Amino acid sequence: MSTAAKKESMWNAFPGLLHGLARQHDGSLTRDLVQNPGGFGLGQVPAKQTPDAVTSMVCGFCSTGCGLNIHLREGQAISLTPTVEYPVNVGMACPKGWESLAVLAADDRATQPLLRDERGRRQPVDWPTALATFTQRMRAVQERHGPHSTAFLSTGQIATEEMAYLGSLAKFGMGMLHGDGNTRQCMATSVVAYKQAFGFDAPPYTYDDFEQSDVIVLVGSNLCIAHPILWQRICRNKRQPKIVVIDPRKTETAMSATHHLPLKPKSDLTLFYGLAHLLIRESWTKPEYIAAHTNGFDEFREHVAAFTPQRVAAATGIDAETLLATARLIHEGERVSFWWTMGVNQSYEGVRAAQGLINLALMTGNIGRPGTGANSITGQCNAMGSRLFSNTTNLLGGRDFTNPEHRQRVAEVLSIDPGKIPDQPSWAYDQIIEGILKGKICGLWVVATNPAHSWINQNMVRDVLSRLEFLVVQDMYHSTETAVMADLLLPAAAWGEKEGTLINSERRFGLIKKVARAPGQALSDFSIFRLIAEEWGCGEMFRNWTEPEAVFQSMKELSRGQPCDITGIRDYLELDARGGVQWPCPDHAPEAEQQRRLFADGRFFHNDGKARFVFDPPAEMPEPPNARYPLLLLTGRGTAAQWHTQTRTAKSPVLRKLYPGGVYLEINPADARKYGVRPNQMVMVESQRGKLSAKAFVTHSVQPGQVFLPMHYEPVNRLTLAHFDPHSRQPSYKNCAVSVRPAEAHGG
Numbered sequence: 070m071s072t073a074a075k076k077e078s079m080w081n082a083f084p085g086l087l088h089g090l091a092r093q094h095d096g097s098l099t100r101d102l103v104q105n106p107g108g109f110g111l112g113q114v115p116a117k118q119t120p121d122a123v124t125s126m127v128c129g130f131c132s133t134g135c136g137l138n139i140h141l142r143e144g145q146a147i148s149l150t151p152t153v154e155y156p157v158n159v160g161m162a163c164p165k166g167w168e169s170l171a172v173l174a175a176d177d178r179a180t181q182p183l184l185r186d187e188r189g190r191r192q193p194v195d196w197p198t199a200l201a202t203f204t205q206r207m208r209a210v211q212e213r214h215g216p217h218s219t220a221f222l223s224t225g226q227i228a229t230e231e232m233a234y235l236g237s238l239a240k241f242g243m244g245m246l247h248g249d250g251n252t253r254q255c256m257a258t259s260v261v262a263y264k265q266a267f268g269f270d271a272p273p274y275t276y277d278d279f280e281q282s283d284v285i286v287l288v289g290s291n292l293c294i295a296h297p298i299l300w301q302r303i304c305r306n307k308r309q310p311k312i313v314v315i316d317p318r319k320t321e322t323a324m325s326a327t328h329h330l331p332l333k334p335k336s337d338l339t340l341f342y343g344l345a346h347l348l349i350r351e352s353w354t355k356p357e358y359i360a361a362h363t364n365g366f367d368e369f370r371e372h373v374a375a376f377t378p379q380r381v382a383a384a385t386g387i388d389a390e391t392l393l394a395t396a397r398l399i400h401e402g403e404r405v406s407f408w409w410t411m412g413v414n415q416s417y418e419g420v421r422a423a424q425g426l427i428n429l430a431l432m433t434g435n436i437g438r439p440g441t442g443a444n445s446i447t448g449q450c451n452a453m454g455s456r457l458f459s460n461t462t463n464l465l466g467g468r469d470f471t472n473p474e475h476r477q478r479v480a481e482v483l484s485i486d487p488g489k490i491p492d493q494p495s496w497a498y499d500q501i502i503e504g505i506l507k508g509k510i511c512g513l514w515v516v517a518t519n520p521a522h523s524w525i526n527q528n529m530v531r532d533v534l535s536r537l538e539f540l541v542v543q544d545m546y547h548s549t550e551t552a553v554m555a556d557l558l559l560p561a562a563a564w565g566e567k568e569g570t571l572i573n574s575e576r577r578f579g580l581i582k583k584v585a586r587a588p589g590q591a592l593s594d595f596s597i598f599r600l601i602a603e604e605w606g607c608g609e610m611f612r613n614w615t616e617p618e619a620v621f622q623s624m625k626e627l628s629r630g631q632p633c634d635i636t637g638i639r640d641y642l643e644l645d646a647r648g649g650v651q652w653p654c655p656d657h658a659p660e661a662e663q664q665r666r667l668f669a670d671g672r673f674f675h676n677d678g679k680a681r682f683v684f685d686p687p688a689e690m691p692e693p694p695n696a697r698y699p700l701l702l703l704t705g706r707g708t709a710a711q712w713h714t715q716t717r718t719a720k721s722p723v724l725r726k727l728y729p730g731g732v733y734l735e736i737n738p739a740d741a742r743k744y745g746v747r748p749n750q751m752v753m754v755e756s757q758r759g760k761l762s763a764k765a766f767v768t769h770s771v772q773p774g775q776v777f778l779p780m781h782y783e784p785v786n787r788l789t790l791a792h793f794d795p796h797s798r799q800p801s802y803k804n805c806a807v808s809v810r811p812a813e814a815h816g817g
């Protein structure tokens with residue numbers, strides 16, 4: 070392929086990129102990039118550095134879990150290219166994946182432990198001092214305020230083995246009760262929805278379903294930006310699928326779809342009940358499937374009887390004709406798949422909305438067959454690992470802390486005293502934050518997450534974190550919003566500098582490998598946990614966990630007999646050779662195929678083998694727009710080149726060119742006129758809790774009455790309202806009331 074053709078296919082592949090560039094309002098940049106495709110890091114190897122070996126591993130950004138070939142010289146990575154043979158990405162990667170190595174080299178990498186002195190300055194210390202300080206001060210907090218006064222906040226972005234170590238060390242070794250992950254911000258809703266409906270947290274699909282579907286319903290999911298390679302998988306679908314995007318915004322994905330339902334924000338639940346109503350009214354359900362494989366349908370039918378097209382049209386803004394046409398699409402599709410992400414999960418009624426989609430799949434028999442499913446797409450590279458093995462909400466292996474048999478089993482596998490395992494689950498993230506506010510949590514250990522940017526309602530978070538007696542942050546950079554608040558910073562090695570496994574959205578275990586040296590004295594999270602275990606005096610408990618692969622062997626045993634059984638994966642070598650393996654993979658099973666989906670036999674994980682219809686009346690939006698704050702704020706991903714709080718992506722000069730440097734607000738032209746806002750003008754966006762200034766991006770992609778801010782910029786969560794789904798305690802980041810006015814008019 071010529072360079073120009075390659076370039077063009079890049080643009081086509083990533084509508085999200087083009088959109089990001091369009092927002093820069095700067096044609097010169099586009100021209101530069103087009104003239105200099107090398108800027109994309111298209112895998113060219115610098116002339117002087119010819120690789121002498123290649124190894125492959127999975128990407129450490131998003132949950133897609135693409136395979137990357139790492140080109141090595143003398144054992145060190147010099148460049149990378151997407152792996153063609155890997156079943157996930159079949160030779161493709163998004164800009165973040167291409168730039169994975171670039172973000173490792175940065176001036177603000179944490180290279181040594183930093184300890185705050187009496188005058189409040191961060192001073193470099195050696196590891197023995199750091200470890201001794203950690204232990205002494207955490208112990209002191211526990212002695213002063215009781216054993217449960219220390220807690221941890223972890224992540225979906227370290228290796229599964231590291232998560233298992235952290236969760237076991239903190240809870241079984243150090244006596245903590247409370248520890249949660251940033252996956253609460255993200256996936257808690259799907260976890261609860263699946264558990265209640267299927268009996269286990271089990272996303273049923275395989276990515277091949279994107280290619281096998283003939284109707285693909287994407288709800289609150291901006292695939293083109295957030296999962297660009299999964300969008301590419303849809304583009305490979307030869308069945309000419311209908312693609313229905315349900316999103317209040319006309320996103321890049323909505324623009325590329327065949328159908329867009331721009332519903333009113335948070336009216337999803339009503340919409341799904343309205344669709345169920347029509348499917349029942351028109352006899353477009355699968356009674357045999359419902360009778361054989363589900364419980365609760367009769368009650369559900371009664372519940373949705375009240376959701377007439379008129380009522381649903383009024384609540385959702387989608388007219389009755391479109392509702393019927395959508396129900397018809399679902400009925401006529403031979404293979405219909407329902408996919409959802411944060412537009413569903415991040416809501417005060419996220420769990421019921423996710424179950425609304427599960428109900429649609431169940432009642433139409435769209436599950437367990439190729440191209441079907443009620444499919445939650447995860448976000449972080451190892452959100453799925455966190456769900457099964459982080460020992461936070463669930464006991465190791467997807468078990469339950471409150472179940473004595475489960476505790477006994479885990480104690481046996483780990484050869485520990487069952488009395489060391491807490492018999493109650495942890496507080497959720499928001500309860501830990503509130504616990505700090507109430508003086509119940511006084512020591513906090515934050516690993517691979519950046520709550521001082523990403524947690525909802527920042528004004529409160531900063532204040533809360535500053536009340537802690539001891540805040541430890543373990544991060545690869547010393548400069549994150551949370552790291553700079555830490556009393557003690559522990560420098561961590563990053564993806565590419567350590568080994569372990571990640572589990573992607575389709576339940577596939579993949580390997581990460583050490584292909585680069587960590588800078589300075591930074592250590593892998595795994596090594597840090599080991600050292601802390603020794604220093605704390607509980608090293609003996611983890612004597613077998615000498616390296617990540619040893620923990621992997623324990624994880625296998627912990628999974629035995631569980632729905633997520635992986636006893637059939639011999640070791641890392643085999644995992645590597647097989648191109649990743651999806652769970653379940655029990656040891657007695659024949660060699661597993663590369664693509665597998667759950668529930669092909671119609672059996673779910675509840676004791677009676679049946680799935681459940683779960684439903685509730687829709688709830689009121691807690692903070693609807695009002696006279697003072699007349700606009701509804703949506704937040705989410707901005708471009709394919711930005712990752713969350715930007716600690717990583719901002720370090721790549723290439724990625725930085727692909728997105729606007731400063732915070733921008735998407736606002737509809739009608740509202741821009743109404744509030745006197747001109748394109749590119751600085752505006753003040755204000756909620757009851759805080760304000761920020763942003764550049765106005767006047768666009769029809771948001772509806773009148775709504776505005777959108779990308780979450781990647783630090784001030785955004787100063788505005789958001791701390792409210793949560795009652796079942797999952799996931800924050801509802803995507804709705805609060807704000808006002809917008811030109812900044813100059815007020816001197817700002």
Ligand SMILES: Nc1nc2c(c(=O)[nH]1)N[C@H]1C(S)=C(S)[C@@H](COP(=O)(O)OP(=O)(O)OC[C@H]3O[C@@H](n4cnc5c(=O)[nH]c(N)nc54)[C@H](O)[C@@H]3O)O[C@H]1N2
Binds near residue numbers: 255703
């Ligand atoms: N480039 C990039 N990719 C990422 C990430 C990143 O930071 N950058 N993060 C990763 C992570 S951790 C996650 S969780 C995923 C998130 O992936 P997505 O969920 O796809 O991303 P978001 O933009 O947060 O939200 C998706 C859409 O929800 C819509 N939405 C808002 N309110 C509603 C509503 O009430 N109903 C409906 N139906 N839709 C609504 C928004 O308009 C938005 O377009 O992305 C992953 N991939």
Ligand SMILES: Nc1nc2c(c(=O)[nH]1)N[C@H]1C(S)=C(S)[C@@H](COP(=O)(O)OP(=O)(O)OC[C@H]3O[C@@H](n4cnc5c(=O)[nH]c(N)nc54)[C@H](O)[C@@H]3O)O[C@H]1N2
Binds near residue numbers: 449518712714
């Ligand atoms: N308003 C709004 N807010 C949101 C969202 C939204 O849609 N809107 N989305 C939410 C969602 S879905 C998510 S997932 C969260 C994400 O929120 P965060 O988890 O806070 O975001 P990240 O920037 O991914 O933070 C990861 C941190 O880990 C560090 N790190 C990376 N690799 C390693 C490693 O191997 N070891 C260690 N020790 N550190 C490492 C990075 O430098 C970074 O500081 O944001 C949430 N916040």
Ligand code: SF4
Binds near residue numbers: 132
């Ligand atoms: S789509 Fe996700 S996993 Fe694939 S290269 Fe991009 S960031 Fe990495």
Ligand SMILES: [Mo]
Binds near residue numbers: 254448449
């Ligand atoms: Mo997420």
